[in-house]
Amino acid sequence: MSPEILDDGLPNISSFKEVEDAVKSRSKNVLSPAEKGKINFGGIKSATAVALHMHQPLIPAGGNDLQTADIISNLKHMMDNQGVGDNHNASVFHWCYKRIGEFIPQLLNEGKEPRVMLEYSGELLYGLRKMGLNDVFDALKGVTCDPNRWHTVEWLGCPWGHAVAPSTPVQDYRLHVKAWQSNFAAIFGIDALKRVRGFSPSEMALPNHPDTAYEFVKTLKDCGFTWVLVQEHTVERPENGHGPDQKYVPNRLVCKNSKGEEVSITAIIKTQGSDTKLVAQMQPYYEAKSMSRVKLAGKDVPALVAQIADGENGGVMMNEFPPMFNQVAREATGTDTPMMNVTEYLEHLEAMGITEKDFPVIQPIQQKKIWDKMAGKTADLAKVIEELKKEDNRFNMDGGSWTNDLSWVKGYQNVLDPMNQLSAKFAQKVLTSKVEHSDHKYRNALYHLLVSQTSCFRYWGQGVWTDYARELCRRGTAIIDSDF
Numbered sequence: 001m002s003p004e005i006l007d008d009g010l011p012n013i014s015s016f017k018e019v020e021d022a023v024k025s026r027s028k029n030v031l032s033p034a035e036k037g038k039i040n041f042g043g044i045k046s047a048t049a050v051a052l053h054m055h056q057p058l059i060p061a062g063g064n065d066l067q068t069a070d071i072i073s074n075l076k077h078m079m080d081n082q083g084v085g086d087n088h089n090a091s092v093f094h095w096c097y098k099r100i101g102e103f104i105p106q107l108l109n110e111g112k113e114p115r116v117m118l119e120y121s122g123e124l125l126y127g128l129r130k131m132g133l134n135d136v137f138d139a140l141k142g143v144t145c146d147p148n149r150w151h152t153v154e155w156l157g158c159p160w161g162h163a164v165a166p167s168t169p170v171q172d173y174r175l176h177v178k179a180w181q182s183n184f185a186a187i188f189g190i191d192a193l194k195r196v197r198g199f200s201p202s203e204m205a206l207p208n209h210p211d212t213a214y215e216f217v218k219t220l221k222d223c224g225f226t227w228v229l230v231q232e233h234t235v236e237r238p239e240n241g242h243g244p245d246q247k248y249v250p251n252r253l254v255c256k257n258s259k260g261e262e263v264s265i266t267a268i269i270k271t272q273g274s275d276t277k278l279v280a281q282m283q284p285y286y287e288a289k290s291m292s293r294v295k296l297a298g299k300d301v302p303a304l305v306a307q308i309a310d311g312e313n314g315g316v317m318m319n320e321f322p323p324m325f326n327q328v329a330r331e332a333t334g335t336d337t338p339m340m341n342v343t344e345y346l347e348h349l350e351a352m353g354i355t356e357k358d359f360p361v362i363q364p365i366q367q368k369k370i371w372d373k374m375a376g377k378t379a380d381l382a383k384v385i386e387e388l389k390k391e392d393n394r395f396n397m398d399g400g401s402w403t404n405d406l407s408w409v410k411g412y413q414n415v416l417d418p419m420n421q422l423s424a425k426f427a428q429k430v431l432t433s434k435v436e437h438s439d440h441k442y443r444n445a446l447y448h449l450l451v452s453q454t455s456c457f458r459y460w461g462q463g464v465w466t467d468y469a470r471e472l473c474r475r476g477t478a479i480i481d482s483d484f
Contacts, residue, residue, distance in 0.1 A: 013179035023224030034347035036151035047340035051117035052311030073127025096312035101139025114329035115339035122160030154341035161450035166399025170215035208364035214257035227266035241368035279309035297358035418473035448476030
């Protein structure tokens with residue numbers, strides 16, 4: 001595998017061929033998480049799966065002039081400006097990024113069976129390395145690469161630049177996913193990448209436009225992912241448009257495009273709630289303790305309570321998570337409500353003969369209205385969507401995310417327009433060129449494209465963050481015009 005950071009200082013985000021070969025060559029020769037975990041799946045009543053999402057954007061803030069400032073991690077910006085806002089938390093954030101690598105070995109030494117899933121954006125990983133925070137990587141490698149520990153920590157894939165799927169051009173989103181795989185493999189090795197089966201969409205954002213949703217799932221499947229986390233209120237049952245009624249077993253997310261093509265993937269439902277507080281206080285474990293086995297495909301299986309939250313943001317996560325995680329890992333070990341990662345759980349189901357085809361079907365929200373209006377007829381999807389918008393002003397194709405209160409589209413044309421213009425230029429000039437993916441010109445253009453699309457530039461509202469986005473788009477456009 002090529003180095004993590006190449007000679008020009010850019011991250012390894014384009015070793016696509018090596019990644020594709022690795023995913024295709026997955027082998028059963030290595031013990032699976034289910035085999036290593038040694039959980040008596042037939043003797044438990046429920047299980048707890050918690051995931052930690054970690055991200056810091058890259059921003060043009062390494063200097064006073066926006067147009068010439070170095071692109072640095074927001075974490076570095078926080079550390080360099082400790083007196084502003086909550087920037088004094090930067091050192092705690094640093095610890096949050098590595099502390100799982102400290103907790104797991106200690107718990108294993110005690111004879112416990114901890115479990116946790118980790119999702120780190122590529123931007124965060126690159127920013128940490130540029131800052132020289134190598135202790136984070138040393139700690140994480142210890143639980144990712146050590147054969148005696150890796151079954152306790154399951155890594156989840158994500159878009160490299162923390163892009164939101166509903167409003168990111170589909171060809172770019174695919175590049176984000178492949179770039180993350182490339183970056184991850186360069187850091188932790190090809191074997192570690194082969195074990196990454198689950199995917200965590202940034203902001204829990206699920207497209208609901210039929211063509212975009214189809215491409216989203218197709219990208220995940222083509223890149224070797226076998227399951228995806230979805231937010232409860234972003235999906236519906238196709239038969240009635242209501243929310244999922246079986247939230248504690250895997251579902252099957254089915255997406256159909258305007259051509260009638262279908263693709264599906266296993267979906268694990270993250271239920272609603274105050275995410276950071278729930279995970280920091282390990283509420284999913286206590287919820288799971290109150291549950292019994294449930295029916296799936298005519299068989300009794302343990303219920304699975306799954307949650308994901310930011311792994312560093314907020315006092316409750318910074319301060320309460322460490323003692324609660326360790327307490328639950330100690331308490332749950334050997335009981336009928338153990339901690340269990342999702343791939344481990346799915347492997348146990350497969351051993352029982354239960355696979356994706358047996359899971360209840362769900363689809364992205366609002367799609368039942370579309371398919372009902374089309375009623376199997378050949379119709380213009382765009383016209384159908386416009387008709388539905390006129391009939392119901394709440395109907396939209398903006399997708400769903402972890403919150404109903406925040407739009408990643410409305411009011412952000414001053415960001416989306418330059419983003420889409422850069423995307424179009426990249427598609428027209430870079431994707432059609434014969435420049436090798438390993439070439440500096442390709443990676444430099446790709447790097448600026450991906451960095452410009454992080455959700456943070458729309459999460460924090462108008463002001464300096466939208467200025468950052470527009471400046472990154474300006475730089476990306478200038479690079480493409482100069483080099484292609």
